[in-house]
Amino acid sequence: MSETITVDAVRRATAPPALGALGLFTVLLAAALPLVDFFIVNVALPTMGADLHASEAVLELVVAGYGVAYAVLLVLGGRLGDLFGRRRLFLGGMAAFGLTSLACGLAPGPWSLVAARVAQGAAAAAMLPQVLATIQSATRGARRARAMSLYGATAGLAMVAGQILGGVLVAADIAGSGWRAVFLVNVPVVVLGLILAVRVVPETRSQHPEPVDGLGTVLLGLSLLALLAPLAEGEATGWPLWTWLSLAAFPFAAAAFWLVERRADRAGRTPLVPPSLLELVSLRRGLVLIVPFAVAFSGFMFVIALALQEGARLGPVPAGLALAPMAVAFLFTSLAGPRLIGRYGTRVVSAGSVVQVVGVLLIALAVRHGWPHLDVVALVPGMAVAGAGQALQLPNIMRIVLSEVPPARAGVGGGVMVTAQQSALALGVATLGTLFLALVPHLGMRDALLVTLLAQVGGIAVTGLLGLRLPRAVGELP
Template identity: 80%
Template structure:
């Protein structure tokens, strides 16, 4: 609500910070509740549905955002993108109070203050310069921030390892990474999320600035991706029960084919790339993503004990969200830097080829996942 009513840029930024902090406090609890309140087949179905919902909402949000901005409901313009959350939250509060079981710990651990501060500084020194550097002209502070990142990250790991060895519960326990499924799944999630968010940002900018599409047609061009993601992800539990983590490898191959088809369509049809030209590529890419994201999320949490569900889900969500932000910062910066020199079409194709490389890396990493998923 504060974002939608913000009178200026800085008040919007402050409200966004509060919104992000609240989301970070809320989202990991969804996974933690699933982990603590379910087991066996019910947990497998719940985790698969969570992954399907997460992936579908990221695509659907892009479409809905364009529709809301173009509709300009009651003259709200961009504000409607934030105000639409208010009734959703009200409904969510009612449903949560009625249906979500209580999973509060009988012996809650104290907050890891030093770890929290150092992790925040680590993410800030990495993401802030990458996100704002190009627009600001890469001033001195961006390079100093990037130079500080390795040192802050090492300090964070040292503090967490010391707390873990002392028997306390740090924010990110290094001992948690002894679980092969969690460790390897998180490593795979980084290139996948970078490519996912980078693609969503770049394709929206390319279609609106290069093809001069309005927000609604640009958003609807991705609708086949959402539809394919929904139906393929629903088949995920049966597929992974039968074929194990090979489903994730197959998803990488299928997504790679989809990205290649999109790049081919851009090379062939530009500047007349339309819904029909994008349809095969985005549908195939969405199907491939649906075989990866829900199953990787489920695999990461598959061996985490119920008592550490909150920590495990927090680590996973932080990794995913950081990689999503990194994708917009890196692939977005690459695309926008290439546009003045090569034009929108060639910049888009180069960025898609870089994403294709990330998809190949994701496929190679998937070969190291445990073959069976508990």
């Protein structure tokens, strides 16, 4: 008996932590929060600006401050989770996200709101990498594949649902809260998440914790700031000298970051983003796929929110609900995603690009023929088809990125993927949003929107063409 007990005890001690169904729900709930908050403000910006008497440049900072802080600190958040324990960072990051959301909702002026949004982005960067790292470390085999598919579906659905929820909350004006409700709604969700996480999220950490790469962290932050800050603020501020100097500094900062990381890797130290990790073909190819997808997606969401409210004169609720068919189609198509990729392989990604292109072109036709009295019903076919196409791409791309990342580096791998995604989301708002705003005075709202939609089609096509280079089955990735 004593021998049996000893063997059982050893097995329990060496068994990897398991993430149950309720634990998976909890981490996916946390994964949705930062993405919902990136998009939820799009529909609320006009009301926010009027209430706070904020200029266009300051409103851009409300969006960009969150996105840049989030992108800059994500990889560091993943490394800290590997070092100190992912559950601990998850709980701390979630609590901080709730407190900073409360600060955003109670902000007395525009600059206090900007500061709270930057802090909220930093809290999200501490929380989100732990979601992917926990899934990678506490699931195995088919359960991991299913969990990653659900993560991708959650991410895509959160991006669309955020904009819908924003419109509903602003229009509902709960207790006179107006735009503030888009931030305050996070607080009860965070409380629920914390209660669940304490009970059902297992602690995982790297067996060989790696120290923080201070120089690499600073150089990565400078690189992303040099690129994203001028692109986000340039149009609103009239492209002053600092924006051009910052863009000119970006390639030098990026090159310095890469040289420092490669030197540290070759010397046997542990850099923030190990170049050896990028030798995983699946991760490298997946990152290349996720960038054009995210740029096109976020640019579309930002521009459609402005065009429907400022051009078609729709209120925040109709402007948000116009995206509902996209969310519904995304949800149901993503549920079928694992079966489709099991049967047809990674060609599903390229097929999704074709479907999404058809959806965007249908949206463009509805805009061309219905403007300025655009009927939301006319947008339903295009939105639904585009949502289905997105669902065939995003969950599968995320699964490809992390398919070969070892559990010991799950935090770093997840941080790298989400940094690429978040940077591309911010880049999409900056580039396609800037293109749209620059064209409006010359072409009018309708034609500026049509040109921007065609630019989005280009980004989707790039994703589809790159997807054709993937091995047919995820399991065959080198």
